[in-house]
Amino acid sequence: MKILVTGASGFIGKKLVQHLLDKNISVRIMSRRLESLDGFEHKNLEKVKANAQKYEEVRDALKGIDIAYYLIHSMEGESKDWKKFAEIDKKVAKNFADASTECGVKRIIYVGGLVSIPDSEMSKHMSSRKEVGEILKSSEAKTTIFRASVVLGKGGGGFEMMRYLVERLPVMVCPKWVLTKLQPIYIDDVVEYLYESLNVKETENRTFDIGGPDILEYREMMKAYGKMNNKSIIMIIIPFLSLRFTSYWVDLVTPIKASLARPLVEGLKNESIMTEESIMDLIPIKLKGVEESLKLSIYEDDKHEFTKKENYLSYLVMALSIIGILHLLVDQRLMMMLPITGTVSVIWLAIIGAGYYFIKQRARLGSLLVGIAGWSAALFWLVDSTYLISYLPQIGPYPVSKGISILGTYPSVNTSILNIIGLCVIAVLLVVAHFTFYDKDLYTKQL
Numbered sequence: 164m165k166i167l168v169t170g171a172s173g174f175i176g177k178k179l180v181q182h183l184l185d186k187n188i189s190v191r192i193m194s195r196r197l198e199s200l201d202g203f204e205h206k207n208l209e210k211v212k213a214n215a216q217k218y219e220e221v222r223d224a225l226k227g228i229d230i231a232y233y234l235i236h237s238m239e240g241e242s243k244d245w246k247k248f249a250e251i252d253k254k255v256a257k258n259f260a261d262a263s264t265e266c267g268v269k270r271i272i273y274v275g276g277l278v279s280i281p282d283s284e285m286s287k288h289m290s291s292r293k294e295v296g297e298i299l300k301s302s303e304a305k306t307t308i309f310r311a312s313v314v315l316g317k318g319g320g321g322f323e324m325m326r327y328l329v330e331r332l333p334v335m336v337c338p339k340w341v342l343t344k345l346q347p348i349y350i351d352d353v354v355e356y357l358y359e360s361l362n363v364k365e366t367e368n369r370t371f372d373i374g375g376p377d378i379l380e381y382r383e384m385m386k387a388y389g390k391m392n393n394k395s396i397i398m399i400i401i402p403f404l405s406l407r408f409t410s411y412w413v414d415l416v417t418p419i420k421a422s423l424a425r426p427l428v429e430g431l432k433n434e435s436i437m438t439e440e441s442i443m444d445l446i447p448i449k450l451k452g453v454e455e456s457l458k459l460s461i462y463e464d465d466k467h468e469f470t471k472k473e474n475y476l477s478y479l480v481m482a483l484s485i486i487g488i489l490h491l492l493v494d495q496r497l498m499m500m501l502p503i504t505g506t507v508s509v510i511w512l513a514i515i516g517a518g519y520y521f522i523k524q525r526a527r528l529g530s531l532l533v534g535i536a537g538w539s540a541a542l543f544w545l546v547d548s549t550y551l552i553s554y555l556p557q558i559g560p561y562p563v564s565k566g567i568s569i570l571g572t573y574p575s576v577n578t579s580i581l582n583i584i585g586l587c588v589i590a591v592l593l594v595v596a597h598f599t600f601y602d603k604d605l606y607t608k609q610l
């Protein structure tokens with residue numbers, strides 16, 4: 164029996180390959196980048212490089228294969244590309260089904276998404292996972308489809324999104340999808356079903372729902388994870404928060420890109436509870452509950468080194484906040500004493516503080532916030548300093564006016580010196596914040 168595991172570099176694929184090797188089964192594993200399979204070395208292992216978007220490549224990978232695990236999922240690329248996922252997934256599944264027929268593959272085993280609502284109410288993402296299953300069924304191979312809700316375990320997209328949100332946000336403004344009911348399953352239990360189904364003939368040409376013993380709201384799962392990490396989270400549910408806003412928010416707070424966050428979040432809008440339990444009779448395994456699964460997924464030693472960029476940025480933020488506070492003390496102009504000026508200053512300092520917190524949490528939101536604080540201070544200090552040009556007698560043939568006094572009077576010498584130092588710090592800060600914000604590797608490597 165020759166087995167192919169596609170998506171072998173992915174969350175479920177990696178675990179499945181290791182399990183098959185531990186059981187001494189020969190396996191061929193497939194990826195578009197062989198280096199992503201570097202972690203696997205075994206005498207029973209054969210690695211192939213193939214992009215399933217190319218028919219010939221996938222056909223070559225399937226030659227001589229009896230059973231193929233289909234664990235391919237195209238959630239990658241830029242956020243603007245998220246709409247293309249379904250198209251790509253469709254094409255890839257069609258290639259795979261046709262190539263399986265051509266190569267005489269006997270069986271395809273696939274993990275799709277679990278939803279317990281009518282098709283008409285299904286999110287685009289879930290419809291696409293279902294469509295992939297239907298396309299795979301069109302091959303001459305016998306198919307087994309497992310429908311799973313959130314799979315818990317280190318490295319899983321859904322789990323990592325939740326963990327980072329809980330760990331990084333003490334107060335969460337959430338859309339109403341956090342009230343959606345789920346039936347999560349632990350990764351090892353999914354792998355067990357995938358492996359055991361090889362030997363259970365009755366699983367051929369069938370679709371099964373798989374899930375752990377607990378049904379709970381997404382919000383409850385977040386709270387349970389927070390409790391395990393000694394974090395109490397406050398959740399404020401705002402029903403009208405849009406999908407787009409939520410996915411960009413996830414992108415800014417967690418290492419999960421908006422392109423991946425969008426289908427993940429969209430998937431969570433649909434209730435996912437088992438609608439049938441026939442797998443439990445065919446493959447009886449002791450399933451782990453949510454609490455045990457979360458405990459097993461906790462990162463024990465989650466210390467990380469800050470990069471130079473992150474360190475420079477936090478020093479610059481500290482310097483900027485000190486200059487800002489000094490301004491409040493030194494600048495004695497009447498306008499500075501007004502409640503409105505005081506409120507604006509407090510808001511500015513709060514943005515700086517939040518920026519610093521998120522830089523320390525390694526979230527993109529940090530560089531965005533300090534960028535906003537930097538630009539607004541730069542604008543203010545720059546305009547406040549324009550009177551300095553009046554010290555020039557003229558620029559070319561034109562006489563120079565005295566510049567704008569935004570606070571009614573021109574700043575004192577001390578305030579002007581602070582303005583100039585502040586502007587120099589901001590210039591460097593904005594450059595570092597820009598490169599930190601757009602450093603994709605910095606954030607995706609956290610996953």
Ligand SMILES: NC(=O)c1ccc[n+]([C@@H]2O[C@H](COP(=O)([O-])OP(=O)(O)OC[C@H]3O[C@@H](n4cnc5c(N)ncnc54)[C@H](OP(=O)(O)O)[C@@H]3O)[C@@H](O)[C@H]2O)c1
Binds near residue numbers: 194199214320322
């Ligand atoms: N994770 C969950 O919580 C969860 C829940 C329910 C259902 N599922 C289902 O389980 C399956 C696997 O999920 P996962 O979380 O393990 O996915 P994943 O970690 O995102 O991995 C996806 C895999 O797809 C491969 N891939 C993507 N495009 C490819 C292409 N054109 N050609 C060849 N390989 C390609 C990637 O391999 P390379 O980049 O190395 O080529 C990668 O290993 C999916 O069908 C998913 O819907 C997952």
